[in-house]
Amino acid sequence: MEACTDFLDLLDFDISLKILTYLEDPSDLVRVSSVSQSWRNFVIANGLWKQLCLRMFPQLSRVAHVIGLNKCRATEPVEAGSSHSKEWESLERNDRGYALLARACTSFIVRDCISEAISASSTDNYPEESIDNTLAALRASYWSSKGQSNPEVPERLTYKLADDFCVITEINIRPFQAYFQRGEPIYSAKDVRFRMGHLKGPTDVGNDLLGDLSPVSADDKFIWTYTSQEFPMAQESRLQKFKLPEPVLCVGGILQIELLGRVQRQEMDGLFYTCMSYVQVMGRLLSPTFGVEILEPSGKFVLEIKNNTLVEFQPQPNIPSADQLERRFRDLQHIAYIGNILQGNVVVDMDEFEMGEEEANLS
Amino acid sequence: MSSSSSPMQSTGRKLKLKSKDDETFEVEEAVAVKSQIFKYMVEDGVSNGPIPLPNVNGKTLARVLQWCQKHADPTITEDELNKYDAGFIDVDQAVLYDLLMAANYLNIEELLKLACMRVADMIKGKSPDEIRRTFNIKNDFTPEEEEEVRKENAWALGP
Numbered sequence: 001m002e003a004c005t006d007f008l009d010l011l012d013f014d015i016s017l018k019i020l021t022y023l024e025d026p027s028d029l030v031r032v033s034s035v036s037q038s039w040r041n042f043v044i045a046n047g048l049w050k051q052l053c054l055r056m057f058p059q060l061s062r063v064a065h066v067i068g069l070n071k072c073r074a075t076e077p078v079e080a081g082s083s084h085s086k087e088w089e090s091l092e093r094n095d096r097g098y099a100l101l102a103r104a105c106t107s108f109i110v111r112d113c114i115s116e117a118i119s120a121s122s123t124d125n126y127p128e129e130s131i132d133n134t135l136a137a138l139r140a141s142y143w144s145s146k147g148q149s150n151p152e153v154p155e156r157l158t159y160k161l162a163d164d165f166c167v168i169t170e171i172n173i174r175p176f177q178a179y180f181q182r183g184e185p186i187y188s189a190k191d192v193r194f195r196m197g198h199l200k201g202p203t204d205v206g207n208d209l210l211g212d213l214s215p216v217s218a219d220d221k222f223i224w225t226y227t228s229q230e231f232p233m234a235q236e237s238r239l240q241k242f243k244l245p246e247p248v249l250c251v252g253g254i255l256q257i258e259l260l261g262r263v264q265r266q267e268m269d270g271l272f273y274t275c276m277s278y279v280q281v282m283g284r285l286l287s288p289t290f291g292v293e294i295l296e297p298s299g300k301f302v303l304e305i306k307n308n309t310l311v312e313f314q315p316q317p318n319i320p321s322a323d324q325l326e327r328r329f330r331d332l333q334h335i336a337y338i339g340n341i342l343q344g345n346v347v348v349d350m351d352e353f354e355m356g357e358e359e360a361n362l363s
Numbered sequence: 364m365s366s367s368s369s370p371m372q373s374t375g376r377k378l379k380l381k382s383k384d385d386e387t388f389e390v391e392e393a394v395a396v397k398s399q400i401f402k403y404m405v406e407d408g409v410s411n412g413p414i415p416l417p418n419v420n421g422k423t424l425a426r427v428l429q430w431c432q433k434h435a436d437p438t439i440t441e442d443e444l445n446k447y448d449a450g451f452i453d454v455d456q457a458v459l460y461d462l463l464m465a466a467n468y469l470n471i472e473e474l475l476k477l478a479c480m481r482v483a484d485m486i487k488g489k490s491p492d493e494i495r496r497t498f499n500i501k502n503d504f505t506p507e508e509e510e511e512v513r514k515e516n517a518w519a520l521g522p
Contacts, residue, residue: 004456004497004498004499005456005457005460005498005499006498006499006500007460007482007498010460011460011463011464012464012467014467015463015464015467015475015479018475018479019479019482019483019486020483022479022480022483023483023486023487025487027518028486028487028488030516030518031486031489031490031491031494031516032486032491032494033512033516034491034512034513034516035491035494035495035500035502036495036500036501036502036503036504037503037504037508038503039500040512096515099516103518107518310518
């Protein structure tokens with residue numbers, strides 16, 4: 001039988017560390033921690049879970065520290081204030097916290113994380129063409145920017161996510177095709193880019209913001225901690241998927257879509273517009289297991305473990321408000337009206353009446 | 364094709380190495396400098412006379428130098444190199460650890476990485492029990508500790 005040895009005992013510390021950092025799958029690291037006391041202690045003492053998470057999510061470099069549940073661990077009496085035990089406790093807390101985080105980030109269900117629209121950099125015909133329309137999957141419902149003679153003028157759509165702490169994997173956007181205009185033009189953008197961040201200061205965004213904030217004041221309210229690469233957008237009215245090269249941890253729950261460059265002129269006024277019909281931000285919500293507290297002005301944050309085991313977010317059934325119902329009725333009226341004008345020459349796609357997931361789940 | 368007719372060699376100078384069990388080796392400079400240790404020695408001009416390597420035995424040194432030779436060959440393709448590496452590192456644990464320690468001591472980055480990844484591959488996908496058997500590790504958890512660890516990590520440990 002081949003002679004075999006525990007390499008943690010045999011090899012230099014840095015070589016052992018190097019070997020274990022080649023384990024990328026969280027399940028492997030769990031099994032390694034379950035092998036023996038010395039292996040488990042090695043994982044904890046060297047913060048291997050934190051290293052694994054940092055490799056998966058460089059955004060975690062902004063964690064100031066981890067706080068956990070204040071649970072009493074019944075162990076042998078330890079000298080009060082003993083620095084060694086305090087340090088070990090802190091290492092164990094990190095170990096537990098990051099292990100839970102790695103698991104949550106790879107196993108929770110991926111869903112649309114948008115909770116509400118905050119603002120658009122410009123809006124034509126407010127409120128009929130406001131950014132709120134991008135939350136409904138109806139093809140006839142859309143947001144439109146104001147017209148510009150310069151096609152390089154960008155637009156920004158800002159959304160609040162359902163959670164202050166989530167992992168975003170991809171963003172899906174459907175540009176709007178004006179079925180009621182000659183040639184059925186598609187008002188896509190040339191490229192898109194995404195930013196994530198948090199609100200400056202403690203004030204709640206809520207519904208106080210109008211849909212027509214000037215770009216300066218909207219940006220003043222947020223601090224951006226992540227900016228993606230630019231993705232080219234096709235001039236097609238299908239739901240286009242923009243997958244982030246690596247999943248990104250969004251701390252603060254604010255996501256902005258930058259629409260760079262316009263491609264479509266409106267025949268009527270000769271100006272360039274950008275219009276979007278539907279936006280989805282796909283990801284995993286990390287509450288209620290985790291919470292974050294952002295420490296201004298450093299931008300670092302505290303990671304709070306609220307549960308000892310993983311608890312997945314359960315969405316509340318989405319009963320539309322009176323406002324939403326009214327808006328939907330207006331949309332359908334609009335379709336009927338346009339249909340009349342074109343004297344039935346337009347083919348109404350059944351997709352136009354397609355419901356978003358939340359709407360379909362109404363009991 | 365003669366192994367010493369590599370067009371890369373400008374000086375054709377050789378280094379003399381002595382393993383810990385007194386085996387001597389002669390190796391071309393271009394091959395030896397795969398090791399950062401030898402690279403610095405050559406650059407600093409202190410590579411005359413046999414260099415003693417008290418931490419590496421003859422068998423392991425021979426293997427390491429063979430690897431260096433292959434990797435210093437400019438005519439070899441990347442595919443061939445990968446195939447060679449896969450075969451080279453498929454050795455039993457004792458030899459693997461010797462290679463690891465030698466690569467670390469001689470500071471040969473690529474060989475160290477190859478060997479470390481090989482050990483990591485021996486861990487991937489294995490249950491804790493299988494890992495213990497592979498590396499002859501004693502399970503020193505108390506039954507209570509083991510139960511706690513199992514509960515915490517049930518998602519990865521399976522039924």
